[in-house]
Amino acid sequence: MKLDPRTKLFMIFVVSLVVMMSATTPFLWAIRLSITLIPIILLITEKKYASALRFLLAYGTALVLTFYFLSAESEGLIASLLIGYCGIVVQFMPALITAWYVVRTTKIGEFMSCMQKMHIPDGIAVSLAVVMRFFPTIKEEYSSINDAMRMRGVMLGGGNVLKMVEFRMIPLLFSCVNIGEELSAAAITRGLGGEAKRSSVVELKLGVADYLLMTFLTAATVIFVMFKYCL
Amino acid sequence: MSIVELEDVSFQYKGSKEGSLVNVNLNIEQGQTVLLCGASGSGKTSIIRLINGLIPHYYSGELEGEIRVADHDIKKTELHELAGTVGTVFQNPRSQFFSVDTDGEIVFGPENIGLEPKEIRARMNDVVAEMNLEEILGRSIFDLSGGQKQRIACASVAALMPNIILLDEPSSNLDFDSIELLRGIILEWKRQGKTIVISEHRLWYLKDAVDRVLYIENGRLAKEWNGEEFACLSEDEVKAYKLRPVVLEEELIKEIRGDCSSSVCETDPSIVLKDFYFSYKKRPYLILKKKFKESDGDLLNLNIPELKIPEGKVIGLVGPNGTGKSTFLRCLCGLEGDCKGKIISDGVTYKGGQRLKMCYMVMQDVNHQLFTDSVESEVMLSLKDKDTKRCDEILDSLGLLEYKDTHPMALSGGQKQRVAIASAIASDAKILLFDEPTSGLDYSHMEKVAELLKQLSLSGATVIVSTHDPELISECCDYVLGLKHGKVIYLKESARD
Numbered sequence: 145m146k147l148d149p150r151t152k153l154f155m156i157f158v159v160s161l162v163v164m165m166s167a168t169t170p171f172l173w174a175i176r177l178s179i180t181l182i183p184i185i186l187l188i189t190e191k192k193y194a195s196a197l198r199f200l201l202a203y204g205t206a207l208v209l210t211f212y213f214l215s216a217e218s219e220g221l222i223a224s225l226l227i228g229y230c231g232i233v234v235q236f237m238p239a240l241i242t243a244w245y246v247v248r249t250t251k252i253g254e255f256m257s258c259m260q261k262m263h264i265p266d267g268i269a270v271s272l273a274v275v276m277r278f279f280p281t282i283k284e285e286y287s288s289i290n291d292a293m294r295m296r297g298v299m300l301g302g303g304n305v306l307k308m309v310e311f312r313m314i315p316l317l318f319s320c321v322n323i324g325e326e327l328s329a330a331a332i333t334r335g336l337g338g339e340a341k342r343s344s345v346v347e348l349k350l351g352v353a354d355y356l357l358m359t360f361l362t363a364a365t366v367i368f369v370m371f372k373y374c375l
Numbered sequence: 376m377s378i379v380e381l382e383d384v385s386f387q388y389k390g391s392k393e394g395s396l397v398n399v400n401l402n403i404e405q406g407q408t409v410l411l412c413g414a415s416g417s418g419k420t421s422i423i424r425l426i427n428g429l430i431p432h433y434y435s436g437e438l439e440g441e442i443r444v445a446d447h448d449i450k451k452t453e454l455h456e457l458a459g460t461v462g463t464v465f466q467n468p469r470s471q472f473f474s475v476d477t478d479g480e481i482v483f484g485p486e487n488i489g490l491e492p493k494e495i496r497a498r499m500n501d502v503v504a505e506m507n508l509e510e511i512l513g514r515s516i517f518d519l520s521g522g523q524k525q526r527i528a529c530a531s532v533a534a535l536m537p538n539i540i541l542l543d544e545p546s547s548n549l550d551f552d553s554i555e556l557l558r559g560i561i562l563e564w565k566r567q568g569k570t571i572v573i574s575e576h577r578l579w580y581l582k583d584a585v586d587r588v589l590y591i592e593n594g595r596l597a598k599e600w601n602g603e604e605f606a607c608l609s610e611d612e613v614k615a616y617k618l619r620p621v622v623l624e625e626e627l628i629k630e631i632r633g634d635c636s637s638s639v640c641e642t643d644p645s646i647v648l649k650d651f652y653f654s655y656k657k658r659p660y661l662i663l664k665k666k667f668k669e670s671d672g673d674l675l676n677l678n679i680p681e682l683k684i685p686e687g688k689v690i691g692l693v694g695p696n697g698t699g700k701s702t703f704l705r706c707l708c709g710l711e712g713d714c715k716g717k718i719i720s721d722g723v724t725y726k727g728g729q730r731l732k733m734c735y736m737v738m739q740d741v742n743h744q745l746f747t748d749s750v751e752s753e754v755m756l757s758l759k760d761k762d763t764k765r766c767d768e769i770l771d772s773l774g775l776l777e778y779k780d781t782h783p784m785a786l787s788g789g790q791k792q793r794v795a796i797a798s799a800i801a802s803d804a805k806i807l808l809f810d811e812p813t814s815g816l817d818y819s820h821m822e823k824v825a826e827l828l829k830q831l832s833l834s835g836a837t838v839i840v841s842t843h844d845p846e847l848i849s850e851c852c853d854y855v856l857g858l859k860h861g862k863v864i865y866l867k868e869s870a871r872d
Contacts, residue, residue, distance in 0.1 A: 251474070251475065251476050251479055252473070252474045252475055252476070252479050253474060253476070253478070253479035253486075273473075276475075277474070277475055280475065280517055281469075284517065285743070288738065288743040289743045291705075291738075292738060292743045292746075294710065294731060295708060295710065295734075295744070296744065296746075296756065296757060296798070296802070297731070297732075298746065310746070311746040311747075314784075315744075315745065318742055318784055319740070319743065322470070322742075323469065323470040326465065326467060326471065327470050327473065329429055329433055329465075330470070330473070331483075332429075332433065332454045332455065333427050333428075333429065333454065333457070333458065334458055334462070334473075334483060334484035334487060334531065334532070335455045335459070335484055335487035335535070336455070336473070336483075336487050337455055337487075338455030338487060338488060340455075340488050340489035341489050342487055343485075343486050343489045343491065344486055344492065345482045345486065345492050345495050345496060345499075347492070
């Protein structure tokens with residue numbers, strides 16, 4: 145299923161908004177859960193079964209723990225660790241997984257075109273695009289550095305936590321700075337940052353799926369807010 | 376009429392002590408193909424950067440003299456104004472892509488200058504047809520081989536239809552066949568009448584494509600040949616200028632392309648590799664991963680049931696890009712945990728994590744494997760008994776003793792590589808692996824690496840070096856190991872003299 149980047153951005157916004165407001169009644173929980181299910185279903189349609197399953201497991205466990213084993217009166221170290229874990233998973237994971245889905249399925253060209261349609265200034269759009277472009281690069285660099293550390297037997301930094309972080313971060317920062325510098329030189333020689341208004345080959349059009357999803361998301365948010373604050 | 380004019384240009388990078396260009400005078404006519412050659416750091420790249428305006432607008436420093444490119448005064452022209460006039464293909468395909476997908480990359484330039492979508496699509500179709508890119512359209516940049524990336528880089532430059540095309544060491548990361556494709560692209564541009572300036576260490580693929588060859592030494596134009604004179608340069612002359620060969624021997628080309636007949640020679644003493652199977656395609660599993668076997672056949676990216684490697688020799692690992700050379704090295708030294716291969720040396724079997732201890736790989740990008748804040752501690756990190764005397768010995772043997780307290784990141788590329796080699800020696804590994812150590816190096820640096828590899832093997836280590844570099848093989852490899860589709864095709868003594 146091909147969604148418009150605008151729908152995706154709206155989805156990130158709605159999911160983060162709803163999961164951050166605390167659900168107090170079973171009905172509110174139902175709305176919240178159905179909104180959380182959307183990115184999972186989308187991941188499945190993109191054939192990312194493993195990530196969908198992993199997320200589902202983590203989220204499900206956190207929910208079960210919250211409802212059946214933890215309460216406001218829970219005490220002790222394990223309980224407080226669990227509350228921390230569940231809180232983070234239940235509150236942040238849905239938004240994270242949505243963002244991850246969006247980054248994975250949106251091409252830079254689509255994203256730029258979307259930004260233009262929304263009349264976001266080129267400067268901001270380009271910076272955001274570079275950030276998107278940099279995620280996979282950082283991942284690639286990081287895994288090479290990790291390999292090098294394994295080979296040299298310094299994965300644990302000789303037992304020194306600071307060294308462990310230092311050994312990873314220093315080479316990573318150096319290579320990211322280098323790549324960033326070369327990248328912007330290459331982009332500028334191809335006319336980035338000129339006065340001409342950027343055009344875009346990608347033509348975006350909202351489809352049926354987009355309208356349906358946006359309507360659903362809007363409705364869910366409105367109902368959620370109404371039942372939480374007005375009734 | 377001159378399209379590029381440099382008049383008495385001198386340039387010194389901000390923060391550097393010496394000028395990188397000194398009183399350069401250069402006129403390039405419309406339609407000429409010009410090759411810039413010379414040692415690393417001689418100023419080739421600076422000339423390229425002058426023509427595309429990155430000097431002085433991106434890399435700042437002290438600039439004197441006049442630069443005119445296609446009627447633009449470079450000093451007064453904004454970089455983006457040159458976008459449709461001058462196009463540049465950079466050395467490192469990894470860092471010149473703005474998009475993550477190939478299509479987006481090709482249209483990136485035209486979008487920037489605000490062309491109509493219809494026009495952009497037409498240009499894209501032309502470029503794709505011209506360079507035969509259909510098969511790599513719609514792919515993620517991160518899944519492409521070096522050669523494919525470089526072709527996309529050429530396409531994204533061509534889509535802007537610049538009159539002047541600059542290439543800065545474009546072949547550094549390419550295998551033989553990709554270089555042939557690159558050559559085809561350059562010839563096509565030449566046919567279209569574009570002005571082309573190439574800075575390059577590898578010369579053989581350009582010998583019948585260039586009209587002029589400029590030899591640059593310490594920031595000065597020291598010598599100029601025309602295309603015919605250049606193609607006829609004798610081997611000795613080329614060596615005297617410290618350039619890489621202009622003509623390659625047939626036998627070497629065959630070797631480097633992995634084109635020799637299949638045969639595996641027996642050697643003694645040898646290190647035995649057993650059961651090296653590996654695939655990047657993940658198979659679903661619940662609890663235990665299924666081991667890969669020889670019978671998995673085409674699924675495997677590496678398929679080596681048994682191989683005897685000559686001990687204490689330098690072995691060149693060759694084959695086209697994407698054929699499993701790096702995979703082989705990664706599996707051998709134990710970085711790919713899924714590969715359950717065994718190494719048998721002197722009757723001892725090394726499995727799993729033990730392989731990591733007996734092998735050491737010097738990666739292509741050495742920046743990834745330098746962690747500490749001084750050259751000395753970098754070596755000490757690998758030394759098991761922390762013996763400072765031994766550390767000094769190693770540093771001395773590599774000519775690094777004077778840099779003992781320097782931060783590794785403050786060194787030059789060649790010095791960094793030697794620091795990585797120093798820590799490899801310090802780790803006392805029996806098998807030393809090198810992943811394309813000489814890509815992008817000039818002749819004298821390449822010679823130094825070759826000399827080092829020979830020394831390492833003489834001191835008892837077995838050295839396996841993956842390479843696309845025919846010169847490196849002829850300089851230092853005792854044996855050549857040819858891989859194709861993850862299988863060993865041949866292991867034979869090198870044809871070097």
